[in-house]
Amino acid sequence: MLSKRSQYALKALSYLTEKYKEGPVLISEIARKKKIPLKFLENILLELKLIGILDSKKGKGGGYFLIKPPSKVRVADIIRKVNGPIAMLPCVSLYFYERCKNCDEKHCALHDMMIEVRDATLNILEKRTLVDLTDMP
């Protein structure tokens, strides 16, 4: 399961995608529209900035905005950065790989099964970008 934090992050990014080209958006506006606790959202947006997905502007007329066009930001990458591994086991993770002490990967049926699951998941998430997250009216 994605953490609440990750869910909020995705919601916020989808809102910023809709407002792309309208300039900076207030934290408070995002919080209100997406029903996210304000101070928690502050924290999340800050992380997204440090990660390099967003940038911000202070003072009047300030707010947060996407650095890159929404079509260039993959959902899979956001999830990895905010939530962690997408795979179900460390030994089948592409970006958070860790060798398994309990088995030999060449002969581990669980390993093979989880590779399948990982590929099926990535096949969806790596093809989707923020644009695919914008809600239908």
Add this chain to the structure above:
Amino acid sequence: MLSKRSQYALKALSYLTEKYKEGPVLISEIARKKKIPLKFLENILLELKLIGILDSKKGKGGGYFLIKPPSKVRVADIIRKVNGPIAMLPCVSLYFYERCKNCDEKHCALHDMMIEVRDATLNILEKRTLVDLTDMP
């Protein structure tokens, strides 16, 4: 990611599948062969018994054993019982469903995307049983 507990559970069950029809298997044997901390494994096997996957026999010649034929035990069900939801969001979970406060499911793009991911995952895990977990030599 699956918790360590879930990983150990699956490993233990795959071992018990290999020893199916050979009668009860000692906790200590499973622990040794699968490199799982003994007391932790005790705890896990007990849970699997309460869940209704295993049964045990006390005294000499005792141990743990599968209640049902391995081909009747689906991997997806084990994961759900030991680890929790398979879906990435509560609002797309079949067995742990919770309505989403942040969005209207009918018009939520994230919701739709995660349904796709869920189905791709279940398409694999619900077709697999313990038999598919037995390792190749």
Add this chain to the structure above:
DNA sequence: AGCCACTCTACCGGGTTGGTAGGGTAGGGC
């Protein structure tokens, strides 16, 4: 100057994770 909006530090209760320790108790064999 003064407001605005992000930024930073800190804190907090409660829960989960990944164990460890140790004694209790039922079942079989002899």
Add this chain to the structure above:
DNA sequence: GCCCTACCCTACCAACCCGGTAGAGTGGCT
């Protein structure tokens, strides 16, 4: 009827994560 075996039960632990909340700081704009 005793004793060994092997599961059963309770308790504890440190460390971290989750989902926030609070409040003061700081830089930018007009």
